[in-house]
Amino acid sequence: MKKKTVTLFLSVLILLATILAGCGSDTSNGADKEKENGNDVVTLRMMGYNPESTRATYLKYLDEKLPNVEIEFEFVALDNFNNVLNSQLQAGEGPDLIEVGGEAKLLAKANYLLDLTDEEFTSKYVESGLKPYMVDGKVYASPLQSWFEGIFYNKAIFKENNVEVPKTWDEFIEISKQLTKNGVKPQIMGAQSWEPMMKQSIGLVNNEFYSDEANRNFDEKFNAGEAKLAEEWLPYVEEWARVIDEGIITEDMLGLSYDQALDQFATGKAAMWESGPWAVETILEKNPDIELGMFPIPGKTEGDGWLIGGPGSALAINAKSQHIEEALKVLELTATEEAQKALVADNAGSSFLEGVEVDLGEIYTDSEAAFKAGNVYAPWTAVWTSGNPIVEAYGKSLQEVLAGVKTIENALKEADSVNDNLRKTLN
Known part of the structure; x- marks a missing residue:
């Protein structure tokens, strides 16, 4: 509780060194293709720090809409998420899809995240949803619900x-x-x-x-x-x-x-x-x-x-993934009204997809004016x-x-x- 700032700073330096050490790695990750009903099924590993229960409806929606893609969800608690993720990325064994938050800019600067700037689906989100995941004007992640x-x-x-x-x-x-x-x-x-x-x-x-x-x-x-x-x-x-x-x-x-x-x-x-x-x-x-x-x-x-x-968190694609095409399909599908409503079904929040409105329910009636005014902010993210x-x-x-x-x-x-x-x- 009373750790000195220097201790925190040194741990962050170690984390940064770990990230930067992996920048030049040319190894790649990914799962083998499987056969199911005569079709190629690509397994994508998705690592997240929000439990699978908060993504259940969304994951089911992806499964229904992308029959040739199987999502293997890996939950890692937030207090250990960066350590696990950075170790895997450095070893070239990182997940295909990565849930990112405040560490997104550091990962992007270390060249671990795929540049999504020219993907058509990014244009469907309002700027406030993309801004936390941008570096030098480039977009590196697709926002989930707020x-x-x-x-x-x-x-x-x-x-x-x-x-x-x-x-x-x-x-x-x-x-x-x-x-x-x-x-x-x-x-x-x-x-x-x-x-x-x-x-x-x-x-x-x-x-x-x-x-x-x-x-x-x-x-x-x-x-x-x-x-x-x-x-x-x-x-x-x-x-x-x-x-x-x-x-x-x-x-x-x-x-x-x-x-x-x-x-x-x-x-x-x-x-x-x-x-x-x-x-x-x-x-x-x-x-x-x-x-x-x-x-x-x-x-x-x-x-x-x-x-x-x-923006609560976002999905980024590991730049070294062997299945970038399929991972992009996941993000493209996520940029639809149906997918956005599936996201908030298990984890209430607003959507950053243009034109999508979500009824949060009676519990949040006293907060409606704040939502309408756009009074929701966390500068660190x-x-x-x-x-x-x-x-x-x-x-x-x-x-x-x-x-x-x-x-x-x-x-x-x-x-x-x-x-x-x-x-x-x-x-």
């Missing part, structure tokens, strides 16, 4: 305590105090992970900083080392930190895992919990009678609020070149803020330092 996080709340607890969905950050603080006064834990957080505080704090940054047109180019300047989080984000993250100062998020939550926090929320031991649609099935399994809703993170002034999210290492350093520093050994300014400076060091390394 991901988003807001604040789940127990409607029954809100009603019993006469509190309403907050429209401002002050209201959020006040209803939290009211719930505490009534003997109800206002918000639970699995702060054993560095992610939830990182995401929730950036939700307030979205409201107060990214909503300002004057800051539109900040992320590009940040990539270039011309802007600093500690200088630009500080007042907004300090405003978010009132949840720590007011005892809404407490130090004991550093001992809670994601699953433990989910359980406390689902069983009515807390009124609010931040997460995304992937948690709904488990919540309902634990408590089928829960009255579940989600509202966006509010800002200092009343508005539509913001959700954390954006959308634009930042070295996004994942930066937010990991930031999130781990916030854990130390909660423990009382660092300041918000320290946390932002740690993230700036990782960005500077990685930029110099890549250059």
Whole structure:
């Protein structure tokens, strides 16, 4: 929890060295063709960090529409995904289709991903869906459905305590105090992970900083080392930190895992919990009678609020695949309305395919205005070149803020330092 930034930085350097070492490899991967009913069946290996259950309808759709292609899905948990993937790519044994997120730009720069720029299907997606997977104007992955996080709340607890969905950050603080006064834990957080505080704090940054047109180019300047989080984000993250100062998020939550926090929320031991649609099935399994809703993170002034999210992940093709033609067929089929609806059937989100609209359901009614306004953003996946290492350093520093050994300014400076060091390394 209290690892120094230098440790994180060294591990990232090792990861980069592993990636770059494989750039010159001319070995190739791929599965042998099989015979089925007299037709050639090509097996494509797809590696993903989202479980197969979140892709079940989509994979079934691919199976029905591409009878001569068999998808062999390989799930690798996110905390070990990059290590496994990079080892395989370096050995020339990587999967044909790769689920990519914040590491896409690094993989593309290392020449591991196929350039998709001239493929007709890429033109069917809106620019915001492609941008996280572009390097020097070239497209290296095809976006799947969006991901988003807001604040789940127990409607029954809100009603019993006469509190309403907050429209401002002050209201959020006040209803939290009211719930505490009534003997109800206002918000639970699995702060054993560095992610939830990182995401929730950036939700307030979205409201107060990214909503300002004057800051539109900040992320590009940040990539270039011309802007600093500690200088630009500080007042907004300090405003978010009132949840720590007011005892809404407490130090004991550093001992809670994601699953433990989910359980406390689902069983009515807390009124609010931040997460995304992937948690709904488990919540309902634990408590089928829960009255579940989600509202966006509010800002200092009343508005539509913001959700954390954006392109959730994408599918890229291993540049060394022996079955590029068949892999391209998968991405071409994915760029259809039917495939997009199959994707969201098991993992709620919006589509980046032009003209496709998705009804997310009653749980997300309180977030509809935010969706319509396009108030869904996560800068580390959308634009930042070295996004994942930066937010990991930031999130781990916030854990130390909660423990009382660092300041918000320290946390932002740690993230700036990782960005500077990685930029110099890549250059």
